[in-house]
Amino acid sequence: DVKVTQSSRYLVKRTGEKVFLECVQDMDHENMFWYRQDPGLGLRLIYFSYDVKMKEKGDIPEGYSVSREKKERFSLILESASTNQTSMYLCASSSLTGWAEQFFGPGTRLTVL
Amino acid sequence: GQQVMQIPQYQHVQEGEDFTTYCNSSTTLSNIQWYKQRPGGHPVFLIQLVKSGEVKKQKRLTFQFGEAKKNSSLHITATQTTDVGTYFCAGRTGTASKLTFGTGTRLQVTL
Numbered sequence: 165d166v167k168v169t170q171s172s173r174y175l176v177k178r179t180g181e182k183v184f185l186e187c188v189q190d191m192d193h194e195n196m197f198w199y200r201q202d203p204g205l206g207l208r209l210i211y212f213s214y215d216v217k218m219k220e221k222g223d224i225p226e227g228y229s230v231s232r233e234k235k236e237r238f239s240l241i242l243e244s245a246s247t248n249q250t251s252m253y254l255c256a257s258s259s260l261t262g263w264a265e266q267f268f269g270p271g272t273r274l275t276v277l
Numbered sequence: 278g279q280q281v282m283q284i285p286q287y288q289h290v291q292e293g294e295d296f297t298t299y300c301n302s303s304t305t306l307s308n309i310q311w312y313k314q315r316p317g318g319h320p321v322f323l324i325q326l327v328k329s330g331e332v333k334k335q336k337r338l339t340f341q342f343g344e345a346k347k348n349s350s351l352h353i354t355a356t357q358t359t360d361v362g363t364y365f366c367a368g369r370t371g372t373a374s375k376l377t378f379g380t381g382t383r384l385q386v387t388l
Contacts, residue, residue: 195374204286206365207320207378214374222375223278254319258374263308265322266367266376 168269183242187255194260196238201252245276283379298382300349300366315362
């Protein structure tokens with residue numbers, strides 16, 4: 165079974181803090197993705213990576229950065245957390261083929277106070 | 278940029294009734310995928326449609342891809358309480374690896 169794990173299920177941070185969300189997959193997938201999920205807005209892509217040290221901006225990259233130093237690990241960084249970044253963050257991975265399904269982690273619910 | 282809208286946003290049905298969610302893209306898609314997210318869970322892949330006009334069935338679920346490859350639908354016959362969740366379509370353009378997810382339809386089924 166493909167397994168995508170995320171470092172925390174729940175996280176509470178204060179405005180201005182630097183926040184790291186970690187994601188690890190065990191299926192040797194080339195592609196990894198970070199989404200945020202908000203009611204009524206669906207899943208919106210923040211960043212994705214198709215290889216180690218490679219990254220591409222998604223639809224809402226402002227306020228976020230990412231790091232992919234190893235193939236299995238993809239980190240999302242909030243440089244200075246703000247209250248409007250309170251959300252559910254979902255990590256996903258897929259193989260390189262354009263037809264591949266995405267496998268999601270359990271999500272991290274981040275609250276920024 | 279590409280936008281994918283779904284309607285309705287929410288539907289509440291009695292068990293045994295049918296349910297349909299519709300997905301519309303602002304651009305032509307190369308393929309479309311459907312995912313289901315149970316309450317408190319994460320999205321799980323259901324199916325992928327690739328060809329214009331394609332219809333696929335999974336037991337009580339019927340998926341269609343429009344002739345122009347800009348819309349899709351998911352129809353559930355005789356809903357059950359196990360169908361509760363949010364259904365997302367997700368479209369891909371060209372050979373890109375990234376998906377654009379729809380806004381989702383939340384289905385509530387009561388006895």
